[in-house]
Amino acid sequence: MAHKKLTIRDIANMANVSHTTVSRVLNKDPRVKEETRQRVLEIVNKTGFKPDPRGRNLSLKRSKLIGMVVPDIRNPFYAELARGVEDKACQEGYSVIFSSTDFKPERGETYLPLLQEFGVDGIIFASCRLKEPLVEELIKARYPIVLVSRKLKSKDYNYVVFDNYRGAYVITKHLIDIGYSEIAIITGPPNVSTSFDRLKGYRQALKDHGIPIKSDYIIQGPFVKKLGYLATNKFLLQKKRPEAIFAASDYLAMGVIDAVEEHKLQIPKDLALVGFDDTEFASNRRIDLTTISQGEYEMGSIAVGILIERFKSQETNYIHNVVLEPKLIIRGSCGFNLAIKNNKKG
Amino acid sequence: MAHKKLTIRDIANMANVSHTTVSRVLNKDPRVKEETRQRVLEIVNKTGFKPDPRGRNLSLKRSKLIGMVVPDIRNPFYAELARGVEDKACQEGYSVIFSSTDFKPERGETYLPLLQEFGVDGIIFASCRLKEPLVEELIKARYPIVLVSRKLKSKDYNYVVFDNYRGAYVITKHLIDIGYSEIAIITGPPNVSTSFDRLKGYRQALKDHGIPIKSDYIIQGPFVKKLGYLATNKFLLQKKRPEAIFAASDYLAMGVIDAVEEHKLQIPKDLALVGFDDTEFASNRRIDLTTISQGEYEMGSIAVGILIERFKSQETNYIHNVVLEPKLIIRGSCGFNLAIKNNKKG
DNA sequence: CTGAAAGCGCTTACAG
């Protein structure tokens, strides 16, 4: 009912002032006579008038829109990240447009110009590879963009990431500490910083504890459930099975569990398992997966904060970086390991 | 580098034509001399010029933006739904702004005007209660909105929902068919159509099979994991425990499993369990949850289709409704039930 | 086939 396509001029007529004055009232400009202000406000309230953001945005050369690109919003890790972004953005008066690239770089490359064309004020990009030409170009051009979760190889840009190297180191060390040495890893593609760094942390942890690194125990591929499934099948068919698997994401771990169940093996009795991300799946008592918490909600929130600082700061070379530290979440999926080791020794 | 804030007028100058002509070329208006078109296009390409959508949208009185409000994007059901919306929207040249209400009606009521103020062309609303004053007002005002998943009590508006009544009926009947009669239900709040209808389907199935409905076996509350957990604890402490639990969402079922594990009981040996939604959690082999698939991706996709049809159709009272049919996904979480029943009888 | 002009709904110096 109330929808009549009122404009600032209609209000002006009703209040017997110029539309300039109405605009001032709406923007809380102090230099308007109190009486006039009242009169205008009354009409605004009575009519339920809301200024059209398109006009304002065009005038102000901004959109109050943030674009966010993630691999897939269905991945619980990114959903949580997105929620952190959304909440912070909303709180700051911004709305956010989400785009999923489906891990297909082409799609990421399509979305980027699209979001820009669309006129977002800035972009939060969560799915870059180590080299991502379009993103690098935007950075060079001083376009407001902050990378989250995944890093580029190059430096000097805004990002908030997690210390994947340390996270992987810590969780691998945990397996070693409780008695494992035959530890396999399933991780993401080598051209993505997160999986790259996790593999590095895994290797270093083994090395620091004098455990040889076996290429048979390392499988890389896309960050999808199916990889966890296929890799595990491969591991389980090897002459020398690993005692423990480090799935570099809880999502991969889901696939691992699928395979383990099919083989009618038990976790952790027959095979220990650890994940990465601490999703709700991991915390379910039936799954009970030892994992690493990244604090992705916070990550999203911080990213928005940085982006908005960048908007405010006049310097287009505003740079701010944050690296989050890992938290090890110990659960039952590798809980019996010490016992196993002792059995072996005994 | 390429970012110079070019406008249509800059291009016009370079090409020695009026900005009107540039606009025509950009909009593929046929009445431009081929030679002129070439000249303009060349400059457009060379400079990498992209028309500013704000100007275009202001002129065209549209935004090419769809607003979507969901309870929580972290809930896998809504993530999937959102993905359906996003993909279809993108395909049709629209972007979508997501907002989570956190099941707090106040927040839903805040978002609605906010999205409108923001100037979206229409809204896809996935979290309404049976009565939702603001939404009903929008509908009455002929604002382009389509409800998905949840319905209002009133009629005559665009929606695409799932047949929750039948879904619940089918899965309850399945439990009965394989031998259960002591069946409890944990469902969402009574003021939401989905939980309302699921409860109805459950009751009807029992009734049709001559099984008495016990109020001790019915627990309603918010659609969160914790409810599943608490309700299950309550059921398990009753003198007469149920033999099976129907959790009216997989998310609730997660909580049920948490509780069952704590009680060191086994599913389905000690207690059968079925869910609703067919999320990835349910399909994990370790969880292996019998459930109902709603086809939420499709739901989202269809909703966008309806919204866009509504945009195109000049009639503001364009109405289109879709009701999706349930698919029963049988897994191990209630697989042994017949055996149990036989044991009892024998 | 092309351009000058008006308009989309707002903001903001500039005068008064």
Added chain:
DNA sequence: CTGAAAGCGCTTACAG
């Protein structure tokens, strides 16, 4: 304290 005017970047009748 208030208003006329110009402008944000585009589109689209209206003339020619």
